Amino acid sequence: MKKLIETEEQPKRAFLISLKGTNTDEAFSAGELASLAETLGFQIAARETAAVKNLKPRYLLGTGKAAELAKKAGETGADCIVFDRDISPSQQRNWEDLAGIPVVDRQELIIQIFASRAQTREAVVQVELARLAWSLPRLQHRYIDLSRQRGGSYGTRGAGETKLETDRRKVEQEIRGLRRQLEDIRRQRNIQQKQRTRQGIPLCAIVGYTNAGKSSLLNKFTGASVFVENTLFATLDTTTRRFENGGRPFLLSDTVGFIRNLPHSLIDAFHSTLEEVSRADILIHVLDVSDPEADVCYETTCRVLQELGAEKIPVILALNKTDLLGADELEAVCSRRPGSIPISVKESLGLDKLLAAINAKI
Numbered sequence: 001m002k003k004l005i006e007t008e009e010q011p012k013r014a015f016l017i018s019l020k021g022t023n024t025d026e027a028f029s030a031g032e033l034a035s036l037a038e039t040l041g042f043q044i045a046a047r048e049t050a051a052v053k054n055l056k057p058r059y060l061l062g063t064g065k066a067a068e069l070a071k072k073a074g075e076t077g078a079d080c081i082v083f084d085r086d087i088s089p090s091q092q093r094n095w096e097d098l099a100g101i102p103v104v105d106r107q108e109l110i111i112q113i114f115a116s117r118a119q120t121r122e123a124v125v126q127v128e129l130a131r132l133a134w135s136l137p138r139l140q141h142r143y144i145d146l147s148r149q150r151g152g153s154y155g156t157r158g159a160g161e162t163k164l165e166t167d168r169r170k171v172e173q174e175i176r177g178l179r180r181q182l183e184d185i186r187r188q189r190n191i192q193q194k195q196r197t198r199q200g201i202p203l204c205a206i207v208g209y210t211n212a213g214k215s216s217l218l219n220k221f222t223g224a225s226v227f228v229e230n231t232l233f234a235t236l237d238t239t240t241r242r243f244e245n246g247g248r249p250f251l252l253s254d255t256v257g258f259i260r261n262l263p264h265s266l267i268d269a270f271h272s273t274l275e276e277v278s279r280a281d282i283l284i285h286v287l288d289v290s291d292p293e294a295d296v297c298y299e300t301t302c303r304v305l306q307e308l309g310a311e312k313i314p315v316i317l318a319l320n321k322t323d324l325l326g327a328d329e330l331e332a333v334c335s336r337r338p339g340s341i342p343i344s345v346k347e348s349l350g351l352d353k354l355l356a357a358i359n360a361k362i
């Protein structure tokens with residue numbers, strides 16, 4: 001099966017290509033793509049933005065522009081090219097032929113980040129499921145390459161197809177096995193959740209864009225030691241802790257962060273983790289207001305909550321990282337989002353107000 005970027009031969013320098021004219025928020029995409037690449041430990045060799053009116057089937061871009069970019073990538077010494085949009089398996093193949101280095105898209109980066117972060121058995125199984133689902137339509141890729149290496153004669157192609165069928169069946173079998181494992185894990189989780197509901201303790205889920213400060217907040221409130229880092233998708237597993245607020249017991253859950261255009265295979269795979277969100281009595285939406293793209297992050301989180309069927313759950317909007325804003329900026333940000341609570345987890349600002357709001361909403 002075609003692997004994602006292999007760790008042992010992991011490319012170190014990435015050449016980023018964003019396509020202008022196909023995304024409404026392309027500036028945002030370019031910056032975020034760089035963060036995703038850096039999260040995987042890549043250096044950025046160069047960032048290129050190409051304007052396209054109509055996407056072309058072969059290279060997305062016109063042949064001339066594609067050749068120019070492939071040449072540039074070579075000149076910058078890049079080890080791989082990363083696209084800020086989905087590319088089809090055949091486009092990936094065309095680009096790799098053109099540039100002679102691995103070519104990946106944003107989805108592949110995200111899946112790879114998830115794979116490198118997964119720690120609990122549930123997360124590992126979920127990510128592996130997503131990776132296999134992603135690789136299924138790409139199995140053929142390898143066989144076409146293989147037959148070409150053998151000279152591309154018709155005879156070998158037939159052999160390749162037979163092997164392809166066997167491998168496809170193998171992968172499908174693996175997927176079924178993993179789904180069963182996941183079912184078991186979920187059943188176990190459901191039992192735990194029922195026990196908790198019986199105790200009648202309100203559940204408060206912390207949600208928001210990746211890197212907003214969700215885990216920092218959980219740690220602050222509950223003394224937990226969830227991994228916190230200035231990177232995307234530091235958290236994949238839900239952590240739930242009990243804490244007292246105004247003499248009342250609460251359960252606080254930290255969840256996986258959201259990102260725009262999350263690969264579908266990952267949404268499916270993480271469905272059960274995210275069910276925690278739709279079961280919550282109250283949501284704390286943490287928004288990093290020091291991020292210039294905070295509006296896009298806000299919209300994305302609201303959209304994902306809707307997709308999860310969590311739009312009816314009362315939400316408290318916590319505007320985090322206010323320590324990074326000047327007084328004027330802070331005032332402007334707060335007045336645009338009435339009812340929200342400005343906080344700084346780092347500097348312990350506004351946390352009493354947030355606790356009071358949680359208590360009031362229950």
Ligand SMILES: Nc1nc2c(ncn2[C@@H]2O[C@H](COP(=O)(O)OP(=O)(O)OP(=O)(O)O)[C@@H](O)[C@H]2O)c(=O)[nH]1
Nearest residue numbers: 210211212213214215216230233234235257345346
């Ligand atoms: N300046 C500042 N930084 C903060 C604040 N809260 C969190 N951070 C930093 O923001 C980064 C991300 O924090 P996390 O708590 O890991 O964020 P998260 O939302 O859990 O992120 P993911 O799990 O990756 O989705 C870390 O470097 C934190 O130290 C804050 O109030 N102010």
Ligand SMILES: [Mg+2]
Nearest residue numbers: 214215234235
């Ligand atoms: Mg986290």
